[in-house]
Amino acid sequence: MATPVAASVIAWGAPSTSTFSHASTPASEVSNVSVFVLTITGLIFLAMSGLLTYALVRFRGRKGDMSEPAQVFGSVQIELSWTIIPILIIVVLFLTTARVLFSVQDAPKPASALDVTVVGHQFWWEFRYPKYNVVTANELHVPVSATAADRPTFLKLTSADVIHSFWVPQLAGKTDLLPNRVNEMWIDPGQPGLYVGQCAQFCGAEHAKMLLRVYVDTPEQFQEWIANQEKREPELTAQGTGEESGANPRGARNVAHAGTQVAVQNSPATVEDMSLARHGKSEEISQEVGQYVFEHQACISCHTVAGTVATGRYGPDLTHLMSRATIAAGAAPNAQEQLLRWITDPNQIKPGSLMPAMHLTDTQNEQITAYLLTLK
Template structure:
């Protein structure tokens, strides 16, 4: 089966900020680059001038030339110290500015890192104590801060969505916290930024920023159970899922599948990607992932599945209908 690459429409760039926090980081980064470029240019210009006017080693320097050289060195050291102090001050000010989210009603989401996928838990406002669980795609409302409470189930991971925020580590046995905010609707690609094992490079995620009303509609849909299959093929696929071992690791709301080892698949058919944003969610890619996940992500916990063609097609129909 043909395996397509990850969606090209998702943005991932630290120099194209789409949020308040990322904009502040980008501004400081450009200031550092500009200042460093100017200083480097001045150093090379002075160096070339010195080389062009160098004396022969045997020519003695006059006292006036020695004083002039000393003054130049002193001035250079002084300017360097001033630049370093300015950098430190701006870095400190930026750190304080982005540490605290804006004082508006935030959305709170739990982020749990796994090798090698992301779990997101939203508090269900309709049912206190209940959580809306999804995987690898983080839906957020535009113009509203989102506080992320993060932890890891295995090793150290690092949450990074360059268009929206800087990096923040997820540490086993310890909760960390950060926040993001999107100024405009769009799909922003994120990445684990801390080496976490063989498939670290394929531990990605999608942040889907959408208008508040559209986000509320998504929450309403995500709160409900998966759609029950209606046609015979999808019903057969459900039985393959429930009896073939898939339910041991995966959960699907509205069924007796309650596994927690792998991602929750309740509304899997609505997701853009599979395998932690490694591939677009297409029938061909999904079939290849189910049959031989080790080909795509060597070392992943999901084992190969030897299914008959009719079983695989039925299972694909069922999973694609989970919307």
């Protein structure tokens, strides 16, 4: 039976991952070549199967037939046929493939193109938008590239550790990410929507869960997403007051995202709360205490949260964590329960993950989760 996480991953797999269902020019070119090669090889298979069947039936041994078959010691026509025909087939396939390779690899880059740098990590994706000074992880946002507003996305791909491979079947063929080398590819999706893929090169224990999600936005949606990502400090998702939400007498307010809800204090946490939190003794579940706990653990050595002391680069940038639909490179939905499980012990969701379990108390894990849920 599938686990809840596996079931959710299967459910997200609804977008097609077929190489024959294309939504971008490079994918369309690859699909056309695939169909052409499949057609040629299919015809060869049918022809050879037909000839073999004919020979088996026509020249099969019959009862009482003791004569020796006629001995043929060579045929110029047959020799020429099975030499020239395969050569012609190979030349046609070579020229067709070469045409597609050159049309995709040497495509001119328009001035309106969007540049994105993709860095592969074990086992997640880092996306950098140099023009906007934006860094995000695992979920790539690009604008739709319609005929009336042509804006393709050109990707520069490299790796921070081992060999990875960027593959979103509906958008383009796979391209490897190599350490100390930059490869390039481009996409021009014509329809908004979600396109899924994953790393296509075995890169370690969690290769199978190094998933990819590409969101193709309308121009307005993309600019809105960029504007939010450009904020140097995340927008807190707190809404309302304790009185409005009917919270507890201490004046807690509600923080909600994607169907989750946690209590966050209206007033700043006291010095006593912070002191107790540092030693894992505070029972206060609030954004303020959660941020304090987060910033006094090893989390800040690996992760960045703009506007705070967290400046790590080893793990994903968390500045706008709650603007993403998934965590752990698509292995789980970005919801409170899964986020808490991920913080408590990443191996519950992604066995073999390089993110360690910090072995904090249950309360500390809840405090950090309360803080992260506010990073929109």
